[in-house]
Amino acid sequence: MTSAVTVGDFRQDMKVLGLISTGHLLSHFYFLALPPLFVFMRADLGLSFTELGLMMALLYAVTAVAQIPVGFLVDRVGARVVLATGLFLMSACFVLVGLSPAMGQALAGLGLPFDATFGLMLLWLALAGVGNSVFHPADYAILNASINPARMGRAFSIHTFFGHLGFALAPATMLFLAALTDWKMALVIAGLIGIATMFAMVSQWNSLHDDALLPGKEKSDTPAMDLETDTPGPAKAGPTTKEGLALLFSAPMLLFFLFFAALGMTASGVQAFLVVALVGLDVAPLEIAAYALTSYLFASVAGILLGGEIADRTKRHDLTAVIAFVITGAVMLSMTLFKPGAILLCAVMVIAGLCQGIIRPARDMMLRAASPKGSTGKVFGFVSAGIAAGAAVSPALFGVIMDANKPAWVFYLLAFFMVIAIISITMPKPKHR
Numbered sequence: 567m568t569s570a571v572t573v574g575d576f577r578q579d580m581k582v583l584g585l586i587s588t589g590h591l592l593s594h595f596y597f598l599a600l601p602p603l604f605v606f607m608r609a610d611l612g613l614s615f616t617e618l619g620l621m622m623a624l625l626y627a628v629t630a631v632a633q634i635p636v637g638f639l640v641d642r643v644g645a646r647v648v649l650a651t652g653l654f655l656m657s658a659c660f661v662l663v664g665l666s667p668a669m670g671q672a673l674a675g676l677g678l679p680f681d682a683t684f685g686l687m688l689l690w691l692a693l694a695g696v697g698n699s700v701f702h703p704a705d706y707a708i709l710n711a712s713i714n715p716a717r718m719g720r721a722f723s724i725h726t727f728f729g730h731l732g733f734a735l736a737p738a739t740m741l742f743l744a745a746l747t748d749w750k751m752a753l754v755i756a757g758l759i760g761i762a763t764m765f766a767m768v769s770q771w772n773s774l775h776d777d778a779l780l781p782g783k784e785k786s787d788t789p790a791m792d793l794e795t796d797t798p799g800p801a802k803a804g805p806t807t808k809e810g811l812a813l814l815f816s817a818p819m820l821l822f823f824l825f826f827a828a829l830g831m832t833a834s835g836v837q838a839f840l841v842v843a844l845v846g847l848d849v850a851p852l853e854i855a856a857y858a859l860t861s862y863l864f865a866s867v868a869g870i871l872l873g874g875e876i877a878d879r880t881k882r883h884d885l886t887a888v889i890a891f892v893i894t895g896a897v898m899l900s901m902t903l904f905k906p907g908a909i910l911l912c913a914v915m916v917i918a919g920l921c922q923g924i925i926r927p928a929r930d931m932m933l934r935a936a937s938p939k940g941s942t943g944k945v946f947g948f949v950s951a952g953i954a955a956g957a958a959v960s961p962a963l964f965g966v967i968m969d970a971n972k973p974a975w976v977f978y979l980l981a982f983f984m985v986i987a988i989i990s991i992t993m994p995k996p997k998h999r
Contacts, residue, residue, distance in 0.1 A: 575714075582712040582774060583721050585767050586705050587728035589653055592760050593701040594732030595739075596660060596694065597625065599756055602740040606749035611667065611683060621691055628695025630954030636696075637703035637947025638810055641940055644776045645707035648943075650768055652700025657760025659694035663687050664753030703947035710934060710942050711775035716878065722930040723874025730867050805940055814948045818936055821990045822945075823952040828987040829929065830956025831963075832980055833922070836862065839964040839976050844911075846973030849901055854908045861912040862919035869923020876924060883928040883935075884991050890921035890928075895984040902974045932991065 600607075604618050640648050662669075670683030705725060713721045743752035767774075805813065813819060840862070844855035876886055897918040906914065937945040960983075967975045 576717075578773060579713050579717055579721065581770065582708065583724055585770055585774070586649075586708055587725050588763055589649065589767065590701055590705055590725055591728040591732035591735075592653070592763060593656070593698055594729040595736045596656060596698060596732075596756070596760070598733055598736035599660065599740050599753065600625075600663075602737045603744060603749040603752065606744060610749070613684065617684060621687060624688060625691045625695045625698070626954070626958075628692050629698045630951055630958070632696050632699035633702060633947040633950045633954075634814075634944070635947075636699045637944035638807065640700070640703045640707050640943025640947070641805070641810065645704040645943060646771060646774050646776055648700050649704035649708065650764055652697040652704065653760060653764040653767065654697070656694045656697030657757045657764065659690040659697060659757070660760070661754050661757030662690040663694075664750040664757065666690065667750060699947075702950040703943040706930070706934075706946040707942040708774050708776060710937075712773070718934065719877025719879075719927045719931055720874035722877065722934075723870050723872075723927040726926050726930075727867060727870050730870070805938070810941060810944050813938065813941055814944060818993075819945065819948065821993050822933055822936065822949050825929070825987050825990040826949040826952035827956035828983045828990065829925070830953035830958075831960035831983045832956075832987070834957040835960045835964050835976070835980055835983070838961045839968060842968055843964075843973040843976035844901065846968065846971070846976075847901065849905050850908065850911055854911065857908070858911050858915045862915040862922075865916040865919030866923040869920035870926050871923075872920065873924035873927040877927040877931050883931045886928040887925050887932070887991055888988050890925045891984045891988050894918045894921045895981040898977045898980045898984075901977050 600618075600622060604615075607613055607618065608615070636648065636652070666683050666686040669686055670681050673682045709718070709721055709725065740752050740756065743755050746752075747755070836859070840859050841852070841855040844850045844858060845852055849855070850858060873886075877883060880886060897914050900914070933945065933949060934942075963979065964976055967973075967979065
């Protein structure tokens with residue numbers, strides 16, 4: 567049975583993009599749903615900050631580790647079912663986190679000799695991490711198969727923008743819900759919103775095309791795309807697990823992993839240590855340094871949308887990224903040479919932030935071009951693990967540098983990460999789309 571939906575229709579593209587981006591927003595929203603509630607959880611449950619931090623670390627770690635096997639699953643069984651299952655699992659687990667104190671009391675009433683609340687929360691958050699791991703592999707597989715290639719750059723930029731919007735909405739939303747009810751009900755409501763979104767997504771099932779190629783099956787409702795023309799063509803058998811592993815550990819994909827890891831190191835390094843490094847170098851007082859970081863972050867979000875427009879107007883995505891990295895690196899190195907005033911400091915940080923945002927759609931377009939048909943899930947899952955790895959390693963390195971009272975080296979190291987990124991994306995790679 568052939569789908570009646572036309573791939574590439576503008577209204578259809580907007581429907582797909584809205585559904586997928588809303589799921590991505592919730593993915594990022596749930597990452598920051600707990601921290602605003604820590605003060606209430608600590609007072610109510612007597613948890614230490616170490617225990618609260620362990621909850622967040624577990625959520626992030628499981629999400630990062632699970633993305634690679636989930637990417638293989640996306641390419642094997644299809645992105646739609648994996649995305650819906652992951653969204654439901656993640657959302658339901660946050661409902662269960664909110665219900666954990668009541669569960670702990672119920673188990674205590676049955677004679678359990680210890681309070682199981684914290685253990686239950688860790689269990690639900692680990693499962694939530696599995697659910698959260700589906701978004702990058704599944705989202706990009708669906709977007710690649712559903713969106714008109716002429717609008718792909720803008721689609722990637724809007725998808726990324728919605729993720730950042732989820733981060734921005736989480737703190738105020740969770741505090742508002744907690745003020746209306748309490749912290750437990752705030753988590754329950756947040757989880758129910760995700761479940762409702764999952765049902766909305768499933769109701770539009772036929773609108774979501776799938777980039778996966780099921781082994782041994784033809785996919786009449788999900789046409790394969792011709793690699794030369796980006797038009798529907800005959801379905802083919804998907805790669806085996808052995809072929810998939812060989813792809814991920816090929817030189818081009820390892821270079822992409824390195825590139826994404828360098829991006830993760832840069833982003834987390836700026837977010838965590840830009841302020842203290844500026845203060846340590848006596849470039850700016852604390853308040854002005856904080857304004858500079860805020861300027862950078864807001865500009866980065868704007869740059870994502872601008873980068874989508876640029877990505878749809880050029881084929882030289884590597885050149886776009888190189889220029890953006892050179893400008894950002896120059897801004898970072900200049901902090902070790904000059905002491906600009908407050909206005910100039912914020913202005914150059916806006917430029918750096920815009921450049922870092924512009925890189926995001928270009929990054930995704932380059933990876934799309936290098937991803938063979940039927941391997942989008944595993945490829946995007948693999949490199950997303952690279953981002954997570956870089957983001958995890960970078961703060962520790964910068965922490966050591968600041969402990970050694972060498973704030974200038976924060977900027978040297980940021981520039982070094984950008985050089986690594988430039989080298990990794992300028993190496994020759996095959997193009998499949």
